[in-house]
Amino acid sequence: MSAFSLELKDVRKSFGKSEIIRGTNLQVPTGERFAVIGPNGAGKSTLFNLISGRFGISSGDILLNGASTVGLRPFEINRLGLSRSFQITNIFHRLTVYENLRCAVLWSLGYKYSFWHRLNGLKDAHERAEAVLEQIGLQRRRSVAAGLLTYAEQRALEIGITIAGGADVILLDEPTAGMSRSESDAAVELIRKVTVGKTLLMVEHDMSVVFGLADKIAVLVYGEMIACDTPANIRGNAKVQEAYLGSHAPEEAAS
Template identity: 40%
Template structure:
């Protein structure tokens, strides 16, 4: 088995001749939290889209657990355990927390739209949904509509719906974006907790979150890898400092 849960080899995407991502090599060690950082326009979102097959690469390969998934579609990739959170896992605002997680569980087992299922059939799913809500700190909020949750708790609910898909590799797209200071620490702790037994690749602008969570960091600039290393290594790299200062 490969040491790397997720790998990109020579990943490239052009839009009408413009290289949004160019020859990116990325190795995410199994069981680690790895960050993808870089200034605006560096190619982070495009990379995420290529890794989850929302976009088709112009060149290069994506490997999940050593298996080439370049030719698979995004739904097939998700079935293999590579799941992206936040941008796509929006919750249903008028469903309760429990219903939101149950819908995610049902979408994972192929029964999402079987509303006629008996209570008996649904109860194990409700039980699992309660466990997932407890894991993300939402015990006692089962009957609360998602729309009534605070911003930070909504993000926790989104994590629960992602966990319902039983991901091996989670891609988190700016999990603390738009959050007040008081929500950043709980969500950072939650990411650390749910990382147990999983691999996480995270795009994150808050560098203190990156330094506290991530074993390794890949820095992108102009679509290319500028450097890769530990937080201590990349944060003292003069090229990285210049890139962030807009030089």
């Protein structure tokens, strides 16, 4: 088994003549929490879409636990142990909180397309959904339609859905976007709790979240990885300071 849960090797992505990701290399050790930061338009979302299989790479290689995922579809990558959330919350609004989580655990428990099973009789699915429900702190909201939750609760539910299938590698795309400071602090504690023993890669604009949660920070600027180091070293890195405070300073630098 590879020491790295996720590896990017000279990954490139072009849309027509526009090269968005320019030879990115990254190694994420198993069990560590990584954050990807960078100015607006740096290619962070594109990078996430490449890793999760939503976009195909133009060249290079992406390894998940040592195995190449190039050419695989998103659901195939998911079944190899990678799960992700999105910038825009993706939940089943008309289903209850509990039902959302139960849907998320079914495939990993081997039910797949078993139309002959009665959902209410699946004890293992019920137990796992209840366990995730407790992890994300929404027990009291279990019977509420997901569309009626507050924004912060919906984000917590999406994190629950992301981890419910038992994936070892978790990608979170701006998990605290749009939250108040107190909501953001609660989200950080939730992420820290539910990713224990897992590998985390997140894109986040709130620097207090990044520096408070990540073991390592990778800095992407115009499709190129200019630095990858500990939070303390990134804070004092001259190239990173110029990327955020120079002539192309992004809004997120003020976060």
